[in-house]
Amino acid sequence: xxxxxxxxxxxxxxxxxxxxxxxxxxxxxFGRAPATRFPPEPNGFLHMGHAKSICLNFGIAREFGGTCxxxxxxxxxxxxxxxxxxxxxxxxxxxxxxxxxxxYASDYFERLYEIAEGLVTRGKAYVDDQTEEQxxxxxxxxxxxxxxxxxxxxxxxxxxxxxxxxxxxxxxDGARVLRARIDMAHPNMVMRDxxxxxxxxxxxxxxxxxxxxxxxxxxxxxxxxxxxxxxTRSLCTLEFKDNREIYDWxxxxxxxxxxxxxxxxxxxxxxxxxxxxxxxxxxxxxxxVAGWDDPRMPTIAGLRRRGVRPEAIRTFAETIGVARKDxxxxxxxxxxxxxxxxxxxxxxxxxxxxxxxVVLTNYPExxxxxxxxxxxPHDVPRTGTRTIPFSRELYIDRDDFLEDPPKKFFRLSxxxxxxxxxxxxxxxxxxxxxxxxxIVELRCTYxxxxxxxxxxxxxxxxxxxxxxSAPHALSCEVRLYDRxxxxxxxxxxxxxxxxxxxxxxxxxxxxxxxxxxxxxAADPVGTRYQxxxxxxxxxxxxxxxxxxxxxxxxxxxxxxxxxxxxxG
RNA sequence: UGCCCCUUAGCUCAACUGGCAGAGCGUCUGACUCUGGAUCAGAAGGUUCCUGGUUCGAUCCCAGGAGGGGCAACCA
Numbered sequence: 001x002x003x004x005x006x007x008x009x010x011x012x013x014x015x016x017x018x019x020x021x022x023x024x025x026x027x028x029x030f031g032r033a034p035a036t037r038f039p040p041e042p043n044g045f046l047h048m049g050h051a052k053s054i055c056l057n058f059g060i061a062r063e064f065g066g067t068c069x070x071x072x073x074x075x076x077x078x079x080x081x082x083x084x085x086x087x088x089x090x091x092x093x094x095x096x097x098x099x100x101x102x103x104y105a106s107d108y109f110e111r112l113y114e115i116a117e118g119l120v121t122r123g124k125a126y127v128d129d130q131t132e133e134q135x136x137x138x139x140x141x142x143x144x145x146x147x148x149x150x151x152x153x154x155x156x157x158x159x160x161x162x163x164x165x166x167x168x169x170x171x172x173d174g175a176r177v178l179r180a181r182i183d184m185a186h187p188n189m190v191m192r193d194x195x196x197x198x199x200x201x202x203x204x205x206x207x208x209x210x211x212x213x214x215x216x217x218x219x220x221x222x223x224x225x226x227x228x229x230x231x232t233r234s235l236c237t238l239e240f241k242d243n244r245e246i247y248d249w250x251x252x253x254x255x256x257x258x259x260x261x262x263x264x265x266x267x268x269x270x271x272x273x274x275x276x277x278x279x280x281x282x283x284x285x286x287x288x289v290a291g292w293d294d295p296r297m298p299t300i301a302g303l304r305r306r307g308v309r310p311e312a313i314r315t316f317a318e319t320i321g322v323a324r325k326d327x328x329x330x331x332x333x334x335x336x337x338x339x340x341x342x343x344x345x346x347x348x349x350x351x352x353x354x355x356x357x358v359v360l361t362n363y364p365e366x367x368x369x370x371x372x373x374x375x376x377p378h379d380v381p382r383t384g385t386r387t388i389p390f391s392r393e394l395y396i397d398r399d400d401f402l403e404d405p406p407k408k409f410f411r412l413s414x415x416x417x418x419x420x421x422x423x424x425x426x427x428x429x430x431x432x433x434x435x436x437x438x439i440v441e442l443r444c445t446y447x448x449x450x451x452x453x454x455x456x457x458x459x460x461x462x463x464x465x466x467x468x469s470a471p472h473a474l475s476c477e478v479r480l481y482d483r484x485x486x487x488x489x490x491x492x493x494x495x496x497x498x499x500x501x502x503x504x505x506x507x508x509x510x511x512x513x514x515x516x517x518x519x520x521a522a523d524p525v526g527t528r529y530q531x532x533x534x535x536x537x538x539x540x541x542x543x544x545x546x547x548x549x550x551x552x553x554x555x556x557x558x559x560x561x562x563x564x565x566x567x568g
Numbered sequence: 569u570g571c572c573c574c575u576u577a578g579c580u581c582a583a584c585u586g587g588c589a590g591a592g593c594g595u596c597u598g599a600c601u602c603u604g605g606a607u608c609a610g611a612a613g614g615u616u617c618c619u620g621g622u623u624c625g626a627u628c629c630c631a632g633g634a635g636g637g638g639c640a641a642c643c644a
Contacts, residue, residue: 015582041643043644075643076643079644135642142640189639218644219644239638242571242638322581325637330578330580330594333580336594374602377606377607419602423602464603533604533606534603557603557605
């Protein structure tokens with residue numbers, strides 16, 4: 001009774017995929033350690049959806065003592081580029097994962113072609129001369145069977161001859177394709193003689209140049225690439241469920257002894273953003289954002305530039321888990337993961353985003369005190385202090401003063417007191433306005449007995465606000481980033497409009513002249529802080545420089561005052 | 569001749585494969601106070617989509633239905 005029973009080590013709740021992998025290990029099904037792969041196509045930057053997949057694939061390999069390859073699924077010469085390969089590698093590494101093998105589907109083209117010849121020889125594939133349009137029409141519809149191609153019954157010898165001439169570059173693009181010979185009336189559309197190889201004679205592949213001319217399609221390349229690498233479980237998203245049948249058909253026909261098995265999980269959908277490479281590409285190409293690494297983008301590069309740490313992304317991926325049903329995740333879950341991570345890691349600083357001047361009328365002119373300020377709050381297990389200057393003229397945030405405050409407003413107002421963080425208690429005596437009625441200065445008095453840490457510092461006031469010393473503060477630019485879209489589902493727009501109609505015009509608000517305490521001047525670019533009572537910020541790695549401070553807001557703090565206001 | 573998934577708390581998921589439906593986030597309440605936008609504690613919240621069936625017992629198995637989603641690119 002007396003001694004505390006230590007909390008039992010509760011194993012993290014397993015998802016259905018990890019259960020299957022654990023079964024594989026227990027039964028020795030594959031006769032080898034679990035092997036996964038992350039297979040991006042190098043035609044765009046990685047985003048949060050990919051991060052989920054990366055954490056899953058690499059996480060499983062790590063947990064089960066297996067391997068995870070990075071494989072570029074580069075089978076479409078029209079859209080792929082080496083610059084995307086580099087960006088993807090950088091992003092995966094930044095997320096904290098090391099791949100076992102680095103492979104390219106384009107390195108398997110020869111092997112795939114040999115498998116194609118094998119299929120042709122055994123009557124399992126044929127060369128089709130139909131036009132693209134005819135192929136589409138003759139595939140039938142979801143409710144009606146397709147029509148066999150007139151070329152479907154060519155002899156293996158004829159098919160082999162045509163296939164070789166396709167490879168040799170004798171035919172125009174689109175003149176012929178290689179198709180699997182399965183069933184044109186199959187209830188699964190994917191199995192209606194799927195296309196295997198298409199001719200791209202003029203195309204320039206970023207790795208193969210113009211030397212290779214018959215390119216495999218996804219279905220043909222993907223499962224076989226997995227099999228070639230000895231993958232055990234091939235994890236992909238739900239929309240590939242129907243493709244599993246052709247995946248299994250191909251690895252079986254190719255004669256792999258212990259072929260991989262595909263498992264599908266739900267792709268991530270995140271509120272207030274889009275996670276589709278096609279849509280992200282449009283945002284970039286049409287100039288709605290500044291680039292793939294715009295801090296508003298849900299790309300790994302964008303999140304990195306904004307200041308999110310990889311730890312937060314990994315925690316988020318773990319939190320949302322994986323499931324077999326569609327998953328739309330609230331952005332609050334992500335923001336919570338980001339705050340939770342930063343809370344324990346980054347030092348506090350004082351910054352005033354929307355400054356209004358405060359003059360302490362009873363503070364000696366010309367006097368400057370150095371105040372000691374804690375870098376971390378009492379409940380964060382880190383230590384550190386700094387000194388910040390205090391003087392007669394200060395800035396506080398305009399939001400922290402109200403001439404006519406509502407109930408429960410515990411900040412500064414005429415005749416009322418508030419504590420300046422790490423400093424003194426002050427009282428507002430007079431409000432100075434310009435001709436237009438705008439407040440230009442608050443004339444206050446301070447209580448010299450209440451300096452933080454001093455003998456009589458424990459006098460209580462309701463509120464504490466942040467401030468900076470006007471003559472010492474550094475001017476800086478602050479970029480307040482917000483959700484890119486103004487509604488949870490950007491695709492939920494009226495007929496005739498697309499997701500761009502839901503763009504949030506205030507996703508970036510730039511404050512040209514904010515004030516920050518001088519201690520940040522010496523920190524390297526890319527340093528993160530919490531600006532007390534405001535949010536988490538990082539100096540922008542591209543635009544910030546000594547003498548020109550630029551801060552990105554990573555995420556705000558939880559806004560319980562706004563909630564209080566809403567309640568009325 | 570359609571096929572394949574999915575449906576459990578506001579949201580995302582659990583429930584050891586038939587045994588008193590749980591967790592995180594969110595919400596609410598309280599505590600604390602030099603972050604009243606930090607932190608901590610507690611609470612509320614359920615016809616497990618519906619209708620039958622099997623069973624001592626069904627979220628789980630079976631049948632039918634409803635709702636949501638995927639598939640008819642020489643994209644992946």
